[in-house]
Each structure stands twice: as C-alpha cells, then as structure tokens.
Amino acid sequence: MNPQHDIQSLQDYLRKTLLDPVRPGQLAISGSDGELTWSELSVAVTGWMERYHASAPHPDAPVVLYGHQQTEFAVAIYSCLLYGITYIPVDCIYPTERLKEICALAHAPYYYDVLQRTFVHTGVAAKPLQESHLAYMMFTSGSTGQPKGVQIGRESVWNFIQWVGESFSLPDAPVLMNHAVFSFDLSLIPLLANLAKNGHIVLNSKEAIATESWLESLHLKKVSAWISTPSFAYQKLLSPQFNSEFLPDLAVFVFIGEVLNKALVKQLRRRFPNAKIMNSYGPTEATVATTVVEITDEMMASESDLLPIGTMMPHSFMDITPEGELIIWGKNVMRGYLGLPEENATKLLTRAGTPWRGYRTGDLGFSKDYLYCMGRNDSQIKLNGYRIEISEIEARLLNMDGIHEAVVLPLMKPGGSVLRIAAFCVSHLSTEEIKQGLAKVVPSYMVPSQILLKDVLPLNPNGKIDRKLLDAQARVS
Template sequence: MTPLGLHEWFARSAREHPGRPALKVGAETFTYRELDALAGTLAAGILALHGGTAPARVGLTTTPQPLTYAGYLAALRLGAAVVPLNSAFPPARSAAIAHAAALDLTLSDDLLTRLRTAPPPHDAPPPAPVTPEDTAYLLFTSGSTGVPKGVPVTHRSIDAFLRYVIERYELGPGCRMAQNIGLAFDPSVFELFAAWGSGATLVVPPRQELAKPARFVSREGITHWFSVPSVITMAHLTGGLAPGSMPTLRWSLFGGEQLTTQQARAWRAAAPQSVLENLYGPTEVTIVCTQYRLPEHIADWPVTANGTLPIGPVYPHLDCLVLDEAGNPAETGELCVRGVQRFNGYLDPADNNGRFLTPTGHPTDPSGHHIPGDKDWYRTGDLVQTLDGGTLVHLGRIDQQVKIMGQRVEIGETEAVLRDQEGIEQAAVVALHGPDGQTRLEAAYTGTPVPPAQLRQALSTRLPRYMVPHRFTHRTTLPLNINGKLDRRALTTELTTELTTGLTTEPTAGLTAEPADR
C-alpha cells in the first residue's frame, strides 16, 4: 500500500465529507469544504509571495486560531515541510530554530491575516506531489549540548502511525477530538490528522479551561481525549473531575509523562464509559510507539514497583530491544526501537552520534556523523522493565533528560545557558517534585552571587518557561563524588531538604496548567 502524504489524509476527508465539521475554535466552526478552501486561498497567497515557486520549509506560528490550522494545511498542500514556531518561546530561541531549519518563509499571525484578506492573484494550486521519504514536518527538541535538535519526520512514518491509530481508536465522522497539545510538539500531529484523516472534528479548548477539562468535554461532546497526565492532577486538585462528569468520552489517551495509578483512578471515575490507554513514544519514533490498555475493572490493574502504569508493548509493526549497560539483552535496560515510524536521523547529522545501534545491536561508529540505515535501532534513552508478554514499564531515564508538563527537557541545555551568565562558574540543574505533584527544575551554582530575578530574566530570553529553573541557589561549592565529578544525587537530596525545611527562601515562579505552547 502506497503511503499517503500528510495533506492527502485531510484532502481525502474533504472530498468524502465536505459538509461535515472539521474544525471548531471558540465560536467558529469550519466544515471540511470551508477549511480546504481557506487553506487553498492561503496556499495561493504563499506562492505569490514566494515568487511563484513553492517553499521547501515553512515556519508556522502556533497561536491556536483558525488561520494557524489552515496555514498548516496550506504549507502541506504546497509540498513544504512544516516547522512550527512556538509562540510562547523567547524570540532568540525561535530565531535560532528558524536559522537551523533554513526556513524559506514564516507564516506569522499578521502574514496569515494579510493572505486571507488580500485576494490571491491565482486560484488555489492543486496539492503538490510528495514522496514517502519527503519531510512532512520538522520539530525541534531540547538538546543536551545547549542547542535544540531538529527531528525531521517523513510522510512514510506519519502515514504508518495514522493508519494504525485511526483504526485502533475507532475514529470517523461524528467523533470529536480535543486539541490539547501545542502545535510545536508532536502529539498535536496525532490530534490534528487522526481527526482530519478520519472525517472527525477537531475541537480546540479555550486556554482557561485546560485546568478543568470536564466542563469543556461535557459542553463540546468530546469523544476522544489525549493529554499529559499532569492535566489529571491539576484538574483533580481544583475540583474539576467530579465523578461521571465526562459521559461522552469514549477514548482517553495519556502520554508524555508517567501515568500513576492514582491519576488513572481519578480520570476513570470522571469518565466511566471511556477506554483508558497509557501511551509512550519519543518524537524520533513518530509520536507514539507503545500502548497499554487498562483493564475494565480497576481491581485488575497491574501493580508495579514504582506505582506507574505500564506503557505496554511496542506497536505490532515496530521492533524493540531492551539492553543493559553492557549492551546485552535484558529484562531491565534501555529501550531501543526500529521500524517504519523511526526517523531517518537528526537535521544535524552530528546529533546522530551515540543515538543509534547497528542491526546486530552494537554501537555505531562514533568517529563520524552516522546516517542510520533502515535496520538500525534508535536508542530512546528510556529505562524500562519487561513484564510478561512484552509489556513494558517505564522506570525513568538513563541520562539527564526529564519531562516538565510533558515537554522534553535536556537539563544540559538549561545548565549551558546558566553557565553563560556573567560571574557564574559551575552550574547544576536537577528536577524535583513539588508538593502539588508537578516536576520543577532547581538550579545551584558557584561564582559571584546573582539576584535570582536577574538570572530568571536572563534565562527567559533564551529558554522556554518550562526550562527555566524555579529556584537559583548560590553555593561556594557543589557536591562531588569520589571521582571528582558532580554528585547529582547528593545535590538533589540537599535541595530537597532545603525546600522541605524552609531553608531556601528564594521565591519560586508559578507553573501553570499550560500544555506546550497553548
């Protein structure tokens, strides 16, 4: 079966269900015919703006408004790769991403408005042909070297994913998918094109309702939900998950963070008719690559050593290995994945080094910029335990990567920016769990004391909010292990003790219930 281009998934629904609702944002609703026409108008304007030739890579604002979604489709219609630019990111970070991506054009809010209001000089162009190996979208993740890493995803990879999930989650006309994840993060592609690829309706929740999802779900008749588990915690704490408050939900999917039994119990009580699944997947393996469906009866839910629910086996069309530190197959170790959903390597080939294994499970040559072959394994960096039947339990990371509100954070990137500040010598960042169950970054540094507000402001010009530490603690030295290296475990214990005993008085910045850039 020939893979479909990402735009063709939408175009097919537009042909088959032109009068059905495709998108609802606030009070505005667009049918498939209307959304297709708007995307065509924008595509014609982009061509005129670009001298009559289609751009290869198009940056896209991520403001959750109708024109943004139409702009996404317009870029795909022209055969361009979409590069979402998080509207909440500091300008310097967005500029660095735009430069690394070598954008031909950026669709800002102002430009999209002009393209919509100015009559295009030509009719809407027909959809441009694409090959399965062409890039559909390009996302940037946090990088351990201090520079975001570009992850190109091909039409072949996203096609395989959509074919699987649309059938598994029984999506089709009449279904209503919530659009919870910001467009700069890959789960949003799941929401957009699992809905549009099946003739369902994509419904965008108002930002202020994200902390109380039951109200939005009930009012809009949402049938399919996908979010980070943190949303459950926040909604439960604010009284937004009353038992039976989401009767329309048929499918509830969670990913991006470990899902605890307590979180799942709270959601099940609020949506008793919903099938509940725990999902896992790095951006490099196209959104999601494992699944675990919770049994209908809570008494049958598994009990794991760390209190989290399994992430399940890998998708049937993918392969996985679990390897110990020596590179041998093991029950507990690093998860490695390969198959049609695995990406073909980072935008900068230097970032591939150390991230792949050969078909036999051995490390690739670290001396050069490795170009992965079809049978190479991607090293996820995630530590898992294998249960009966290939079911996996996520135990954490083997490196310094953490998740903040479901967003991937390489601690090394935050540390690199902190070390760049004048007067700072050593810097270390750790992740701690706050009293509300949320994960927050805490920083310790040596050198000249700097007012915390000054450090926070300086880092905010280069890093998104969720990557900026909530506290900055000055120290004369940082704890070292017997090898003279930073002892992160000791530092984590010290900072946790200071927080719980009230020894640290520097005020924290609030973390709001804000999935991604929304």
C-alpha cells in the same frame, strides 16, 4: 519497508479526506479564531496553498508556522501535509528570538504569521533540505543550548495515521480535545486522529483554558476524546465539573509525555467510570508515539508501582539493551537531527542489509507481557557516595496513599555534583508524614532532605511539569 509506497498512500489518503470529505457539513476544527466544517476546510487548505505559491515559492525549503491554537494554524498544517511542504511549527508563546533562531537553523526564508495570515520574509537565504519528502520538523531543546530539529518523513506520518485510527479506542467521528501547543508533538495525536476518524478537533488556547468556563465549552462541544499529559489532567481534577455527569460524552483519555501513575487513574475512574484510559509512549524522534495500551483492572491491581506503556505500533519493534535502554526500530523513527551529524551518529542506528532505522531513546525499561518504561539512563546520581535513582523515589512517593502528584529533583551545584534532593508533592499529608512514609520503603539516604507541598505542580508551555521552575523554587525555599 517501502517508503515511496507509503508516501504515495499518504498523498492519496489526504486528497480524499481533505478535498472530498465524507462528512462535509460536520465541524472539522474549532479554534480561537472560529470554526470550519469539513467542506469549509477543503476550501481553506486549497486557498492557503495558493497564497503560499504567490508569497513564498520555495518548495524545497521548509516553511515555519507561527501562531497559537488558531483554526488557521491547523489549516496551514493540513495544507502542508496535503501539498508536500515541510513545515516547522513554532508557538508564539515562545520569544521571537527563538523563532529567529529556528528560521536560521532551518534555512527557512519565510514564516507564516497565523494571526495575520501573511507570509513574512525572514531574511534567511533558502537552502534545500537534504532529506526529501519530509512531513515536518519539530524543534526540541538541545544539550548544546540550541534547539535541534527532528526530521520526520511522510512515510512515518502515514504509518501513524493508520495506527492512531485503529488502536487508540477513539469513537467514530470523535470530538478531540487538544491542549498542546503545535510545537509540542503531542498535538499531532488529535490533529492526525482527526484525519483518520473524520472527526472534530477542538483547539484550546492557554487563555481559554485559564477561564472558569473552559470545561463548559468542552461540554457544549461534546468532547469525546481527551488527549493530554497526565499533569494537565491532574490540574483539571481541581474542578468539581471534571466528571462524567458534566462531560457525559467523554469516552476515552489518551495520555502521553510523562509517566502515567495509578493515583491519577484511580481518580479518573471515580469521576469517569465508563471511560477508557489509554497510556501511550514515544519520543519526538519516533513520530509522537510508538506504544499504546488500555489500562485494565488487572494492571491497577498489580503489586508494581509502574503501569505498562503498551505494545509497539505496526512496522516497528523495540530492542532492550543489557543495560535496559529502550531502542526503537521502525519506519516511525526520524530521518535524523537537522545538521547534527555527530549526534545522529550517536543516536541513530542501522541494521546491515535492512532498511530499518533505530533510535537510542535514553529511556530505561523492560518487557513483561507489555513494555514498561522506568525512567532515564541519566537519572542516576551520587549523593554522599551513595548511588541513587531519582525515578525510584518518585515512584515510591506516587505509590503512597495521600500523595496525588510528586516530582523529585536533584539540585545540582555549579560543578555538577548534587547539592541535595528535593521533592514536590500534591498531598494533604504533612512533610513529616511524607518523610516517615518514604523512610519505610527506601534507605534513609534516599529520603529527600527538602519536601515542598504544592496545590498543583506548574506546567511548561508543552503541558509537562515545569522542572526548571520547581528547581528555582526549591533553591529559594
């Protein structure tokens, strides 16, 4: 590992890609506020930097970017990457109190209002970052009740750009569909793949996605690469237009952020028989993704309920503890959580005499030809004295014919014990049929006492299943 070499390589690559584009007249970005060709993007990133120097000259402090799916948001990100400014993306669908909290935690003196295209003083005193050459910080939910900042170095971004361009089966000059808000690191797959493949990223606001004409817009833009959580794709299956006849250019699906199950793959193969389906895995702390694999017929025909998450990216490897916890090692691992030394001491690992960084994921898995992930090490519960793995109940439900989506939640009492187990299913089966089917493959004490049928499972702003909302619904049902 040579971080300085990687940092310089990223700088050289971004200068060439953004300032001397190979396809200057081709569209580079489409968003809610318009479109830019690659030559127009080149001018825009330079202009953004000039305004930054004029309005917010604190090169050692991070800058917060605040907006939602605008072309200008992508311009700001690309400019920060090009000119070495650590950025923190915050989507405006989150309350302003969260914006203020993140600015304070990061000691960010300015945030950039993407919609107004102005720098706003936060009233927070600038404080230089202890880590140098950070590309970005992504704030995630924290167990303490405050968001925690994941610090990702520029060397990690360079490693990811090379990998996503080579290993995700993306077509040349792809048209990349992005639905994820920029404060969710899934959005970095299309953003960085766009740089790797000199393509066109199509940003989609939550308002646009909610319209009946949204798939029509993807058709007109000739989207060729779909990047999302499995849950988001499930919702689109409700539309009869979500097929290869209406979207003939769609050549590859890339999934990350949740477990990809066989039921979704089967439906996508019926609708898009020639498209490749890629499954990827990785926590925010390991730069978006760290494994990838194309789902094959052999994998679908296996007796296992699980699909593999793939093989590791270059310059990284996976350790699996005797307890089954996945530990990621490599230059893709974060530089640590901002200002949380105790959590860093728990989650980050080092190897004596080497520059390798390790991260304890809390995910459970195993290796058999490919890597597999099978849930969290904290998903185990006790109910009436019985030890139960929630992830196993989910897997069993998803393996039942007639169930398209399923989420299982332990409903907790205020004291921390389990009240009951609830299952939410997208299915044409009745609740009794589901219980009877499940009772055939698991002990009776693992059959959820509460099963709720849904047309679709609700998603949170990051495109993942909204488990908090489901928990609330189960408690009033």
